[in-house]
Amino acid sequence: MLNMNILAVETSCDETALAIVRADGGLQNPHFEIVGELVSSQIDVHKEFGGVVPTLAKREHLKNLPVLYKKLFKTSPVGIEEIDMIAVTVGPGLEPALWTGINEAQRIGKEHDIPIVGVNHMHGHMYSFLLSGNIKTADVFPMVALLVSGGHTIIISMDSLQNYRVLGETRDDAVGESFDKVARLLGIPYPGGPAIEKLADKGDSHAIAFPSTMLHEKGYDTSFSGLKTAVLYYMREQDANTQINANQQMTANKKEKMWKMGEYKLSDKERANIAASFQYAAFNALTRKTARAAKNIGARAVTIGGGVSANKKLHKILLKRLDEDGCSDVKIITPPINYCMDNAAMIGVAGYITSLRGLSYPLEADGVLGV
Ligand code: KG4
């Protein structure tokens, strides 16, 4: 069936999200219309813990899902009896959180006799550019997909919606995770990405030469944990200089204690320079490798998906790198900004493509499901 009304459910992390997506056009000319959508963010719940707590995420999803479901169909022009398929995220993500969505999808599916398709969350980010509208698949392939989120950093070569292969991944932290960790060092609450971007705008990206790990290595793998450690050591050093000047008597023991609490006495200018220099180093190797991939596969477009794709500087640096590599005619296509972060509409899109590809995932949470 090419025309479908899809109910999409996303609970892989800290957003409880439902959407109704009308899909048609098949794999050659897919088109999507978002009929209704609701998101409930749990950021305030997890903020005080500095990251997402799986058991709390589960509790919040269980609380939110029935409320959102009721509210969604109250205002939607499409009734539950007109839904042809339920698309639900089965992984990767936090398993207790994923299970809440899967169980809810199964409950609704059983009650209303609707088939369910399990969806890979990363396919959601990979295909979310299709929510931009006016995309003709014939104009964009071959394409490079750069997926950058809190859990993943993947460079993919795509020949079509169904034929793709992973070129490289991070060997340790995901790029979004490094933004969150550096934010924590700077005393910025979770999620740190948007706040670091804002702070970086006030700083000098070349003030501090942080390492862009794996920049000169062949292949498309990346690494971000060394960068985070370099930021930590830099901050300790700067902080020690300030403190030692202010108080010659401070003991090493006291200093260690203070650092553990994240109390770095840095000026606003220093903080902005750290944010800007970190952001530049984080995007340097990533954009060079993405541009190289685009050049090597003769890409017509690069799509950026996942939470970090909301970062404007990432687009700017990538454009520059594409230009330097003689790929100035390669388009960068991204989803509208509210579909960069986790959302259910992208799960509806990926569900449609998954079912047309004849791909099927077990309806079981898989925290480490691969692309
Ligand atoms: O895709 P997403 O919403 O959730 C996951 O699947 O992980 O991505 C969230 C990640 C967080 O690490 C967050 O700090 C990061 O995306 N992020 C950003 C920006 N907005 C969100 N990182 C850098 N710059 C941003 N503007």
Ligand code: ZN
């Ligand atoms: Zn995500």
